């Protein structure tokens with residue numbers, strides 16, 4: 313049995329922590345989160361509510377020093393999901409020029425000064441793989457004697473009914489003359505990590521959406537009529553038998569284009585849309601058809617289950633629905649991260 317000390321940076325609501333817990337349940341290894349660090353008070357409130365015993369620092373990561381990390385934490389593993397806005401279309405893809413890239417740049421400058429560090433996992437959005445930030449990450453870790461293996465993968469590829477294509481950079485510090493036998497190209501499937509996937513498979517929930525849905529959902533989750541009228545043509549509608557859903561973003565519930573799927577609870581989708589189409593501008597007739605579908609938002613609990621958070625994961629009672637969607641949208645797929653950490657350590 314090995315015991316690892318884990319530093320969780322940009323910890324948000326604790327997606328990395330949940331991945332480590334999953335590994336702890338499914339392997340003989342032990343993991344201790346020596347510190348989780350984030351600046352966002354809402355995400356921190358949720359993290360602390362779920363992990364009251366974890367050492368959690370409400371800090372700006374740009375102010376953390378190598379001395380502090382070495383003296384107080386001496387981590388073996390660094391897990392981090394730095395801000396993705398510098399690499400998204402909505403964030404204008406300003407890459408290193410975006411001030412939100414500063415914290416990652418700062419951490420990269422510290423890596424060579426943390427001698428205990430042997431493993432790093434960095435998660436980010438698709439687009440990061442072509443950024444200068446990624447080039448800096450690769451260059452920094454290589455100079456510090458790490459070897460790197462990169463992935464662009466989606467949980468839907470392994471039967472989880474939710475899409476979340478993400479970049480993962482894994483780095484492992486190897487002893488002199490021993491190399492980590494991994495390809496130099498970015499891996500876009502699970503072939504290389506198949507043994508880790510198999511090892512954790514029994515702990516990963518897959519299936520159709522019905523396996524992730526709550527029952528007796530309040531009517532508050534039904535789409536408002538003005539939303540139905542305005543956005544019915546662009547909604548991504550799924551039902552309980554679907555084996556897919558779109559990536560849920562932090563704007564879910566606020567915006568309706570490309571922010572996540574909507575659940576159809578009854579009726580016949582094609583028939584209702586055909587009738588609505590025929591009704592043209594007659595709003596009341598259009599609504600009459602669309603109401604039959606009982607379209608609703610996914611609940612935060614359903615989204616967290618799709619992301620692979622355990623059933624015990626909960627939001628504090630004072631956390632608004634908007635805050636729940638925002639923080640979940642920023643989080644990650646716990647199962648995919650657990651598989652990747654397992655691969656990196658094995």
Ligand SMILES: C[S@@+](CC[C@H](N)C(=O)[O-])C[C@H]1O[C@@H](n2cnc3c(N)ncnc32)[C@H](O)[C@@H]1O
Pocket residue numbers: 322323324325326327328349350351352355371372373374393394395396415639642643644
């Ligand atoms: C993509 S999210 C990470 C989410 C996390 N992995 C989770 O499971 O919720 C990025 C996080 O970085 C935090 N963050 C951004 N800049 C920061 C900084 N300078 N110092 C500390 N935290 C920062 C944000 O508050 C946000 O929670």
